[in-house]
């Protein structure tokens with residue numbers, strides 16, 4: 442059995458960054474990855490373009506510079522979002538794997554247990570192999586994007602060392618609505634989307650049972666007060682609403698029995714209700730048409746359907762949840778940040794244990810914040826793990 446200085450579980454964004462930083466320090470490092478290739482999720486990020494940081498993300502300048510030094514990833518900035526100069530996610534995955542090539546990459550190795558005895562970590566894999574090390578980095582991600590190998594294994598591994606886990610919830614995802622949206626399916630339009638909440642509601646409707654069962658996820662943490670608004674393109678599907686602004690708002694859902702969330706769309710945020718009404722009245726008188734020509738035709742017909750009382754300033758939908766772990770881009774919840782050192786991400790409960798990336802209870806909006814976090818924490822852990830006392 443080979444003994445390592447640093448053992449890393451997970452060859453995703455944070456694990457590869459940690460491996461590159463640890464092997465740069467001359468430490469004998471190994472990466473255990475359950476998939477048959479490293480960095481599978483990285484290849485799918487940013488619609489294949491890998492939006493890996495953002496000028497407003499925590500310590501993004503440091504992250505970008507370190508990735509440039511270690512892996513040769515040159516940045517290109519587009520409206521604050523940072524991409525690789527190639528705008529190709531695959532090149533980031535390859536550059537990171539290359540930067541981590543000083544570490545032993547052990548594929549098809551799903552870690553199922555980890556423990557520390559006499560200052561030594563022992564990690565066992567599903568197929569019965571055992572690995573020992575002086576330091577251990579848990580970089581196994583959360584549960585978002587299960588098809589890329591993320592089944593939440595990290596939570597069990599962290600709990601084995603006494604860590605707590607804030608309930609994982611799918612975030613940065615489309616919202617599913619109670620209404621039948623067949624008539625709007627496929628429509629894209631610019632809008633100001635507002636998420637609000639009504640509490641103390643007791644109802645026997647179908648969607649309330651979804652809330653009560655917690656299917657859509659419930660947790661106790663505080664978030665900024667609702668309502669919260671975001672502007673951008675919204676996209677209707679048969680049963681829900683997507684688009685970056687809606688995905689960002691999904692981070693604020695805290696579904697629980699007795700609470701109803703409403704997503705309201707304003708297709709004319711630049712006008713007051715009176716200004717819009719005046720414009721529509723004039724258009725009807727002069728051109729014989731109101732909303733048609735101002736918003737997509739099917740949307741205009743839906744809003745102006747007689748007897749429904751719908752408004753282009755406040756088109757509201759009851760939110761029953763998000764689509765789930767296959768489509769969510771990030772996990773909300775995980776190991777609380779209070780349980781790791783804020784600079785090195787070493788566990789405050791177990792010396793030599795580090796926890797990085799999405800496994801921690803951090804989630805950012807769309808735009809490069811989550812990969813920035815994975816790289817920031819991975820680089821810090823890899824730069825500190827295995828130091829002698």
Ligand SMILES: Cc1cc2nc3c(=O)[nH]c(=O)nc-3n(C[C@H](O)[C@H](O)[C@H](O)COP(=O)(O)OP(=O)(O)OC[C@H]3O[C@@H](n4cnc5c(N)ncnc54)[C@H](O)[C@@H]3O)c2cc1C
Nearest residue numbers: 451453454455475486487552582586590798799809811812
């Ligand atoms: C479709 C999609 C697009 C995204 N686009 C962006 C974007 O453009 N910008 C952005 O900032 N964020 C984006 N994200 C989010 C970002 O990819 C994640 O937040 C980030 O990859 C998390 O990094 P991580 O290292 O913590 O986990 P991951 O990258 O998920 O890596 C975890 C690794 O651990 C492995 N693993 C898990 N359990 C075990 C085990 N028991 N044993 C061994 N290996 C294990 C997994 O197979 C995986 O390879 C996107 C996410 C998705 C799903």
